[in-house]
Amino acid sequence: MKTLKINSATRKICLGVFVIMLLFSIESQAKKYKFLASSVVPAARGFAKITKDNNHNYVIKMKVTNLAEVKRLDSSKLSYVIWMVTDREETKNIGQLDSSSKFMPRNLLASFKTITSFTPIQIFITTEDEVDVQYPGSHILF
Numbered sequence: 001m002k003t004l005k006i007n008s009a010t011r012k013i014c015l016g017v018f019v020i021m022l023l024f025s026i027e028s029q030a031k032k033y034k035f036l037a038s039s040v041v042p043a044a045r046g047f048a049k050i051t052k053d054n055n056h057n058y059v060i061k062m063k064v065t066n067l068a069e070v071k072r073l074d075s076s077k078l079s080y081v082i083w084m085v086t087d088r089e090e091t092k093n094i095g096q097l098d099s100s101s102k103f104m105p106r107n108l109l110a111s112f113k114t115i116t117s118f119t120p121i122q123i124f125i126t127t128e129d130e131v132d133v134q135y136p137g138s139h140i141l142f
Helices: 008-029
Strands: 031-032 043-054 058-065 079-086 091-099 109-116 120-128
Touching: 043 109, 043 120, 058 091, 079 109, 091 109
Parallel strands: none
Antiparallel strands: 031 043, 043 058, 058 109, 079 091, 079 120
């Protein structure tokens, strides 16, 4: 019986192809949702990417570009608050999108990441006077 010998270069190529295929399969499981254009900050663009982790929790990653500091808006609010509507029709405050100049680079990029056990149905951002509010206000950014 003959044995097949695979040289080192062929082994590295096969391993590389396998890793690339694995990365594409993981990335394809992520659902990416673009936010609609904002009337509050028209230049801002953003998206949310939702994946499931090994514990069946939802990982929510968000990125927003060209986001003005919240203090510069006409509404004179103090923070951007991120909200999630769950499959149980509950609206939850899941965090704050930081737009202060010390945390954002010159291109006004903000990002956010959280993990939740609730199934997200809708995600939106509002401008609020406080970070720990329980109900969203009327100034919806995205």
